[in-house]
Amino acid sequence: MDDQLIIGNKRIFNRLFVGSGKYSSNRLIPHIMQESGSQVITVAVRRVDLESTEENLLNHIPAAAILMPNTSGARNAGEAVRIAKLARAMGCGNWIKIEVIADSRYLLPDNQDTLKATEILVTEGFTVFPYMRPELMTARRMRDAGASAVMPLGAPIGTNQGLKTRELIKIMIDEIDIPVIVDAGIGKPSEAAEAMELGAAAVLVNTAIATAGNPVEMAAAFSLAVKAGRKAYLAGTAPVFHLAQASSPLTGFLDKDNGDL
Amino acid sequence: MSFYDLIQHYRGQNLSEYLYGFTDRDILRVLCKNRLSPEDFLALISPAAAGHLEKMAVKAHELTIRHFGKAIVLFAPMYIANYCVNQCVYCSFNHQNQLERKRLSIEEFQQEAIKISASGIRHILLLTGESRTESSPEYIEEIVTEAKRYFSSITLEICPLSRDEYESLIYSGADGLTIYQEVYDENVYKLMHPFGPKRNYRYRLDTPERACMAGMRTVGIGALLGLGEWRTEAFFTALHAQYLSHKYPDVELSISLPRIRPHTGSFDIPYAIGDREFVQIMLAFRLFLPHVGITISTRERAEFRDNLLGLGVTRMSAGSITAVGGYSNKNGNGQFQVSDGRSVDEVRQMLYQKGYQPVFKDWQYIQEGGRHFAGN
Structure with a gap:
């Protein structure tokens, strides 16, 4: 059976989601998607210009791609809701990644307002993906509100620091029964693989690809790493021991003399 | 506490003497740090740092890419009125200068907006001189309401207003404010602004804060x-x-780095600064405030602007005309001489050649914007 992620009515076979900001040219986007095989791309509604032909970001996105518009620039729940509705009115579909950020220095999301926006947008019929600080209780509330997945950060946006929030994300993966998609902070393919080995449903990578020396090659590398990590997770990674396993176990004698039992 | 109090704190200290005390070792130490203090910033603009510009540039480049990517937001200025009651000694709009005064009617504004938006520009900077009678907040509101039909982000560079007035302008559709202190040294400020409401140093100094309180998105x-x-x-x-x-x-x-340009009227620039100093300031800004945008206008010449690209710039104006009505009618005196006369398309091509994405639209007007109306 194919290993697929089903969200809404979409079937996703490639678990690397990509971003569309920070590239030296939007013309790179189709190549990135082709080389990596990525199906899902997030797009900032603030950057979409339907009136421009050449500079319209949407014109560079392959028709088969699944569009995940995001509410970048929203400072509170109300603004996120308005941006989401604009995305729908622009013809960007029903998916929405909620970003509510009221701190321009660290770009950390506001979980409270993100939850508020999630509640509103689910009732408005959106397929909602809240971007959040990894925190189990809020993630549960987002799930209860009807979020289709949760997107905890691995490290602050753009920092390429890797899975700094590893333990918190692991708890979310273990406890939440909707997909956990690690977004932000992943700097290297090995870190994407690490997230997938933990059991993340997918990872979203932008800065690490967009600002790489060769973004197209880097996207392909991320795609391979995501596949490797996913395969390892499904295979069941071998347990880790802190002590070597003695070849003559201390309790070996119990096996030798079991004829009396 | 307002920023004025903070300035007072530093005013008592002999900054110049402090600046000359830094050594090469101090600069290298600062370059190894991630989070810089105000004292570290002083080190970066000190004479000692002038010998380390390349190292500063490498770090500034890296920080800019990390925070902003390989993307530059483009905008254009539109002067909508040049009536002015002030007598800034360095400015061609100075009340005493013989200059044809003009204010755009709505129809004239539309003509300008059509010209500018046809070049692809979606971020507009609307500018006026200071005259509450000729360019009143009500007039500006009218223009902003109209501007929404052509542009997705509207920034104002107008005379200082009250917090309530900014809230009304945000409600009308403005999302940004640009306000230069011109000069932070209060004594020099008084010399430069001998008459008019602009003479009030503190009211101007607190203006960006009033805009922040009103809920402006960008300042x-x-x-x-x-x-x-x-x-x-x-x-x-x-x-x-x-x-x-x-x-x-x-x-x-x-932060913008407007370098004073020749203009109508006679004025000797008291502290003319060269390209090296200009670059040193910009690099120091980037290292000290990695998340803050840096804007470079067409006051700077084309080649110099192109070279600044990798050093921290995040926003550039393009195809600028600084005369009121100048986009549709080529006559008229501008506020300053533009040094980079390239068209928007030429700047766009240059950015692609340099490996940067020209971003024409980085904001989407959403109704009822602003902190006041969002209920916070």
């Missing part, structure tokens, strides 16, 4: 380079940006 500040001693001017600009950024973390702050 730009800067010192007009050339009016005061550049090292201390750069220092107070950086401190001002840091103060606002700490107090209003949801506002996107940006």
Whole structure:
């Protein structure tokens, strides 16, 4: 059976989601998607210009791609809701990644307002993906509100620091029964693989690809790493021991003399 | 506490003497740090740092790419009125200068807007001189309401207003404010602004903060380079940006480095600064405030602007005309001479050649914007 992620009515076979900001040219986007095989791309509604032909970001996105518009620039729940509705009115579909950020220095999301926006947008019929600080209780509330997945950060946006929030994300993966998609902070393919080995449903990578020396090659590398990590997770990674396993176990004698039992 | 109090704190100290005390070792130590203090900023604009520009540039480049990517937001200025009651000694709009005064009617505004938006520009900077009778907040509101039909982001560079007036303008559709202190040295400020409401140093100094409180999304500040001693001017600009950024973390702050240009009227630039000093200031801003935008206007010449690209710039104006009505009618005196006369398309091509994405649209007007109306 194919290993697929089903969200809404979409079937996703490639678990690397990509971003569309920070590239030296939007013309790179189709190549990135082709080389990596990525199906899902997030797009900032603030950057979409339907009136421009050449500079319209949407014109560079392959028709088969699944569009995940995001509410970048929203400072509170109300603004996120308005941006989401604009995305729908622009013809960007029903998916929405909620970003509510009221701190321009660290770009950390506001979980409270993100939850508020999630509640509103689910009732408005959106397929909602809240971007959040990894925190189990809020993630549960987002799930209860009807979020289709949760997107905890691995490290602050753009920092390429890797899975700094590893333990918190692991708890979310273990406890939440909707997909956990690690977004932000992943700097290297090995870190994407690490997230997938933990059991993340997918990872979203932008800065690490967009600002790489060769973004197209880097996207392909991320795609391979995501596949490797996913395969390892499904295979069941071998347990880790802190002590070597003695070849003559201390309790070996119990096996030798079991004829009396 | 307002920023004025913070300035007072530093005013008592002998900054110049301090600046000359830094050594090469101090500069290298600062370059190894991730989070810089105001004292570290002083080190970066000190004479000792002038010998380390390349190292500063490498770090500034890396920080800019990390925070902003390989993308530059483009905007265009539109002068909608040049009536002015002030007598800024360095400005061609000076009340005493013989200059044809004009204010755009709605129809004239539309003509200008059609011209500018046809070039692809979606971020507009609307400018006026200071005259509450000729360019009243009501007039500006009318223009902003109209501007929404053509542009997706509207920034104002107008006379200082009250918080309530900014809230009304945000409600009408403005999302950004640019307000330069011109010169942070209060004594020089008084010399440069002998008459008119602009003489009130403190009211102007507190203007960006009133805009932040009103809920402006983006706020730009800067010192007009050339009016005061550049090292201390750069220092107070950086401190001002840091103060606002700490107090209003949801506002996107940006710093401009307007370098004074020749204009109508006669004025000798007291502290003319060269390209090396200009670059040193910009690099120091980037290292001190990695998340803050840096804007470069067409006051700077084309080749110099192109070379600044990798060093921290995040926003550039393009195809600028600084005369009222100048996009549709080529006559008229501008506020300053434009040095980079390239068209929007030429700047766009240059950015692609340099490996940068020209971003024409980075904001989407959403109704009922602003903190006041969002209920916070």
